[in-house]
Every structure is written in structure tokens, then in C-alpha cells.
Amino acid sequence: MSDDAPRYAPDIQAAIDRTRADVARLHGELVRNGLVVWTGGNVSGRVPGADLFVIKPSGVSYDDLAPENMILCDLDGTAIPGAPGSERSPSSDTAAHAYVYRHMPEVGGVVHTHSTFAVAWAARGEEIPCVITAMADEFGGPIPIGPFAIIGDDSIGRGIVETLSGHRSRAVLMQNHGPFTIGVDAKDAVKAAVMVEDVARTVHYAREAGPVIPLPQEAIDRLFDRYQNVYGQSADARR
DSSP states (O other): OOTTOOOOOHHHHHHHHHHHHHHHHHHHHHHHTTOOOTTOOEEEEEOTTSSEEEEOBTTOOGGGOOGGGSEEEETTSOBOTTSTTTTSOBOTTHHHHHHHHHHOTTOOEEEEOOOHHHHHHHHHTOOBOOOSHHHHHHHSSOBOEEOOOOBTBSHHHHHHHHHHTTOSOSEEEETTTEEEEEESSHHHHHHHHHHHHHHHHHHHHHHHHSOOOOOOHHHHHHHHHHHHHTSSOOHHHHO
16 A cells, blocks of 8 residues: 555445455456456446445456456546555446446446347347346346447446436446446346346347247236345345
């Protein structure tokens, strides 16, 4: 840590350190699940208890990512001077992530990938229809299309927020670009990124074989409620 590094209360510094470690590790899941090529894509995580988030540096190989070179940013997307990693430029999508964190306080993680099948739907400007139970479970309906926007400012972030606000889906396909996902934390957003590519692939193959059968809204509602509130271990059992 440099002499001009910011000083935080011990609990906030511990939260920053945990978020750095989580975000660095979770980038490996993007590679492991085939969601990115070369240095494209990114994961960010909000620092609990602070108006800060952590994101990967721009153009750095996934093999070279480590907690100490993750970049700490404020909610305007500005790298914190003197913090570890601040000598590098943050991801080109940082402004989009920052906009989401500012306008969706319930979001604790944001992920962007260039996964093949999800990008193919985005290239057509077409939402993924809810035709399999896994989609109803995870996304509560179709995966929507967001507007076309150019990287470089918060335009993509505005499109994400406008599309997902009030929507059950934790994924949006930004037109001609690709998927962005949100979650309660970075791990949850990565899970959504894995799942959106899985359903994008399945529904694509199904449509190639013939017409797909939409799920009735009542069934979607029941499946989503069960998966979100009943499926898996109870909160007590997960402790």
C-alpha cells in the first residue's frame, strides 16, 4: 500500500479485502464456463457498508488477475487514488457498472460477458422467450433486450437500469452487444451470467428444430416463487 493510500475503518477495509478476493476469483468462473474470450468481460462487486465497488483492470489477461490488481472505485466510477491497483485503468465498462450501483441499491454485483449464444440473441435484438422451466425458475420470465448503446460513458448503465427496473430478470441482452447480469452480490451475478448462456443455447437449439411452446404465465409465476422461496436449503441450514 502506498503512503497516499486511503485509510478506512477496520471493518470497511476488511470488506474491501474480501470483495477484492471474491471479484478476482469469480473472473475464473467466466473462463471456466466459456463465457469470455481473451480479456473481454468483467465482474464487479459492491463493497458492503461503503459507497465503493471493485472491478477488474482493462485489458489484463485473466491469468494475471489477482486481488491486489482489482481496482477500487467510488460510485461515480472513479478509481480511488493510492489504492492497490489504481495505477491501472479500470474496465471500459466501469461507468455502466457504477450507474447500476448508484440507481439500484439492492444490486451487489454486476457481470458482463460476450458469451456466444446470448450475444447471438442480442445481435438479433430479440428477447429470449420463457419456454423452459429453468428460465421461469431463475429469471421469472423472458430475458429482455436493452437498447443499443456505445461503450465509454454511462449509456449502457442507463439501458440496464431502464430495462431491469421492476423486471424479474437478473439479465438483460444489450442490443448488438451482449448480456449484463445483476445479483445480490458478485457470485449471484456470475451465476446469472452462467444461466443466461445456458438457456440462450437451449432455446436457440429448440427453435432450430421447430416451434417452441411458451410457458403459461401462471406456471411461470408458480415456478419462480417456488425456486426463489422454497428450493434449496433453508437459511438456517446454510449457516
